[in-house]
Amino acid sequence: MTDLDAVRQLIARFANSFDVRDWATLGACLADSLYTDYSDLRGAPPETISRERFVELRRSALETLRTHHLAGNVDVALQGSRAEATVSMVIYRRGADGRTLNSHCVYTLGLAHTDDQWRIDSIVQRVLWSDGQTSVHPGIPR
Numbered sequence: 001m002t003d004l005d006a007v008r009q010l011i012a013r014f015a016n017s018f019d020v021r022d023w024a025t026l027g028a029c030l031a032d033s034l035y036t037d038y039s040d041l042r043g044a045p046p047e048t049i050s051r052e053r054f055v056e057l058r059r060s061a062l063e064t065l066r067t068h069h070l071a072g073n074v075d076v077a078l079q080g081s082r083a084e085a086t087v088s089m090v091i092y093r094r095g096a097d098g099r100t101l102n103s104h105c106v107y108t109l110g111l112a113h114t115d116d117q118w119r120i121d122s123i124v125q126r127v128l129w130s131d132g133q134t135s136v137h138p139g140i141p142r
Helices: 003-019 023-028 051-062
Strands: 030-037 047-050 065-079 082-095 100-114 117-132
Touching: 003 023, 003 065, 003 082, 003 100, 003 117, 023 030, 023 051, 030 051, 030 100, 047 051, 051 065
Parallel strands: 030 117
Antiparallel strands: 030 047, 065 082, 082 100, 100 117
């Protein structure tokens, strides 16, 4: 498998892990620590957090939601043991009561090749627009 194929596969695995609630696989996609910027959706400042903290925050925020992350338009730039991927994503969210919040985003993912595998070490989400009610997502401050 080429590095380009491995990065694209990692991005698919990352997106799918949220929807099937496979938190171990999500963790395996990530570096030990990662820079995150979800300020467009959550209003929180960017931060660097541990892999375990990232997974726990996503697990707790999504436990009452059904989600579907669709990733496409994957544009990867490889530079030795580093890569940057720009990924278009639509995230469908549905609460137990049927209310929805759907976001159309562009992600910039930083990736590092260590220990013979690619891992995500930076996630920047830019929201193009969202439809629905933000109150559906417990990870968004009110």
